Amino acid sequence: QVQLVQSGAEVKKPGASVKVSCKTSGYSFTGYSMQWVRQAPGQRLEWMGWINGGNGNTKYSQKFQGRVTITRDTSASTAYMELTSLRSEDTAVYYCAYYGSGSYSWAYWGQGTLVTVSS
Amino acid sequence: QAVVTQEPSLTVSPGGTVTLTCGSSAGAVTSGHYPYWFQQKPGQAPRPLIYDTTYKHSWTPARFSGSLLGGKAALTLSGAQPEDEADYYCLLSYVGSRPWVFGGGTKVTVL
Numbered sequence: 001q002v003q004l005v006q007s008g009a010e011v012k013k014p015g016a017s018v019k020v021s022c023k024t025s026g027y028s029f030t031g032y033s034m035q036w037v038r039q040a041p042g043q044r045l046e047w048m049g050w051i052n053g054g055n056g057n058t059k060y061s062q063k064f065q066g067r068v069t070i071t072r073d074t075s076a077s078t079a080y081m082e083l084t085s086l087r088s089e090d091t092a093v094y095y096c097a098y099y100g101s102g103s104y105s106w107a108y109w110g111q112g113t114l115v116t117v118s119s
Numbered sequence: 120q121a122v123v124t125q126e127p128s129l130t131v132s133p134g135g136t137v138t139l140t141c142g143s144s145a146g147a148v149t150s151g152h153y154p155y156w157f158q159q160k161p162g163q164a165p166r167p168l169i170y171d172t173t174y175k176h177s178w179t180p181a182r183f184s185g186s187l188l189g190g191k192a193a194l195t196l197s198g199a200q201p202e203d204e205a206d207y208y209c210l211l212s213y214v215g216s217r218p219w220v221f222g223g224g225t226k227v228t229v230l
Contacts, residue, residue, distance in 0.1 A: 035219070045157075045165065045208055047219040061217050062120070095164055103176060106155055106210065109164040 002026040004096055004110035011116045012086050019082040020113045022096030029077040030054040033099040035106065036070060036081045040092040050099060051079060086117045121145035123211055125222040130230055131199040139225045140191040141209030147190035148211065154192035155210040156185055158203075159224075165208060169194060196227070204229045 007021040022034065036048040049060035051070040058070050069082045079096055094115055098108040122144040131137035141154060148154060154172045157165035167176055169185035172192065182198045192209055209222040 037221075044223045045210075045221040047217070047221065050219075059218065063217075103170060103174065105153075105170055106157075107167050107170075107176060109166075112164050 002098060002108040004098060004108055006094075006096060006110040006113045009114040009116070011118065014087055014117055014119055016086050016117075017082060017084040018086060018115050019080055020094050020096075020115070022079045022081070022110050024077045024079070024098070027098070027100075029072070030074055031100075032104065034070075034072070034079040035097040035099045036068075036079075037095045037097060038092040039095070039112075040089070043092075045095075046092075048081065048094075053079070083115075086115075088117050091115065091117045120215075120217050121211075121213055121220055123209060123220045123222040125207075125209060125225045127223070128226040128228065130228045131196065131203075133199060133201065133229055135199050136195065136197045137199060137227065138188070139194045139196075139207055139209075139227070140188065141193070141211070141222050142191040143211060145213070148187065148192045150187065152192070152211040152213070154185065154187075156183075156192075156194045157208045157210065159206045159208060168207075199227075199229050201229050203227060 003025045005023045030053045033052050035050045049070050051058045067084050072079045093112040095112050096110040124142045150172050156169040159165045168179045173185045184195050186193045206224045208224045
């Protein structure tokens with residue numbers, strides 16, 4: 001079955017960067033895309049961007065453009081989300097979500113990674 | 120950029136029926152927005168319930184159904200159970216620089 005396992009919680013200082021990984025199994029990584037979403041405490045889910053697992057093409061939310069980079073390592077079936085110039089407002093749980101077609105779209109999610117930004 | 124709106128909170132009696140809606144500031148929600156619905160309980164990742172307006176995942180209980188209603192996407196819960204108490208988020212697809220937009224979520228209380 002499809003599984004997405006994310007890296008562990010991180011504590012970062014303002015201005016630093018964080019890189020969250022999402023290791024996948026149970027499907028053809030290159031055949032589908034990966035979405036990244038975050039949720040600040042008590043807030044709504046927020047779409048950050050996505051990457052095509054096959055060709056590596058990416059698209060980012062304008063809100064994060066210039067600060068977020070999503071990459072993948074096909075040999076490791078792993079996607080990565082790096083966010084730079086962290087500020088306290090970036091404190092949130094970050095999720096990866098598998099995106100395919102039809103019933104596979106947004107069907108499987110990682111467990112989430114808490115990123116805390118604090119001085 | 121569009122803003123997606125949901126009722127902040129709704130209460131339903133056990134066994135009762137409640138309908139959650141999902142509207143768009145950009146106009147009527149249509150099947151072209153491929154509306155999705157997710158359930159989220161505290162400390163858990165969102166769990167997909169509905170995709171492409173009306174389709175259920177294999178794990179979606181039969182008491183949940185999706186539709187379009189008065190220019191909005193809708194999620195109806197018929198025969199509410201205590202375990203349905205959760206936050207529910209809709210997600211819409213748009214063309215442009217922000218192709219995916221989540222609603223603000225609806226907190227459903229079964230009481």
